[in-house]
Amino acid sequence: MSLLESWDRGEHTAETLRGTTATYATYRKGSGPGVVVIHEIPGLTPDVIAFGEEVVAAGFTVVMPHLFGRPEAGLSPLAVAGAMRQVCVSREFTKLATGETSPVAGWLRSLARELHTELGGPGVGALGMCFTGGFALAMMVDESVAAPVLCQPSVPFVPGRRRGADLNLSPADLGVVRERAAAGCQVLGLQYAGDPLTGTRFDTLAGEIGDAFLRVDLPGRRHSTVTTHRQQEAVDRVLAFFTERLS
Template sequence: MGGPDVLATWSTGEHTGAALDGKSLTFPTYRKGTGPGVIVIHEIPGLTPQVVAFAEEVVAAGFTVVLPHLFGTPGKGLSPASLATAFRQVCVRREFTKLATGTTSPVAGWLRSLARDLHDELGGPGVGALGMCFTGGFALAMMVEDTTVAPVLCQPSVPFAVTPGRSRDLGLSPADLDRVKERAAGGCQVLGLQFAKDPMTGRRFDTLERELGEAFLRVDFPGMKHGTVTIDRQQEGVDRVLGFFAEKLH
């Protein structure tokens, strides 16, 4: 199942921007739709058919969706081989932080640049950003800049929750966390979705509640599944995300 055909109706492009360490990065992008901008950041192993199907729902709801291609093979389905390939890619690339606490992944700088360009083109109050699993926290890191006004975290799983400290960490530098808290206090809400017993998300939602207070909109689904809007898709979750984007962006 899958393959590049799932992206056949999407326009291809690329974006070049500086990472947080000043290094220039270029990644391919796929784009579709009209209306306010939303950046959907794929999970491991990449732009799977399930990720693309969710993005199609966002397009149908009246948004311009941009899909960055950060790793993996576009359109390839979830399998042991695709997971292994993606993990090998992210583990050797310095723009992705895996275990370090109190650190923002350098690729967040590139994503912020992508959001700025999209907002400059489309206008409006700002753009939406949704990360999932390995990239779940990236949407929070994008919130450092005013351009991102609708951040959504789906089962954020980095840094990998192999210790209690890492399971509580938000994957942000102290300065970025201070800025996120400042924006939250100023009215920018954050939507978070997870399965309540998902070991990969650890205790991050507890940290978000403590740090952001009522600005963090927490959604917990029962059980130990993982992909809230993809492989273990919850209709309530998809509806909450689309409603959040509509409220903040239209």
């Protein structure tokens, strides 16, 4: 049985920040406030889908966009290599540039707006992980996103002190994030304290928005906080944050 068999497959078409039109598949399940869960590399793996199921079980409508990779493929070297090829040739994702917002953020903001318009309430949640970790922060620029969660954000790719501290946001978008945080929109961030891929981004974010940043540093040098190296504390903090901010 397919892991996505119980999910409703759809599509969303919208403009990216480059002004081009993009269409990506989406998978939807559940009821209650909306949450957009954005997969990591190599894609909608069984671990990502299992996390989506946990969010559904907690009482939320979950939409998982399929941005790259092959749905349900495991975390194998071949799957990672294939997804990296897609990411590297796509102009919708930034990889090394600093001070830039990934163009796909425009598409994700549109997806969040559509979900919020349909479901109502104070807004929707957005969670990104690893390569897409910073996308939730970029989505916060749109007022439809009331609960952004950053799981081990890893772009721009390190090494390099400047890249390791960069939030994958343009100066204009960072200004909006500051304004929304000052108005009461909190940001939850989760990482392993010894993870070399996340750089010093959490230090940067804490300096930019202060107490509006809720930081969770798990002990150890592992990476994927809610999937491959899942910690119950991390999942509990995410679900509690969504419940508090969206109910």
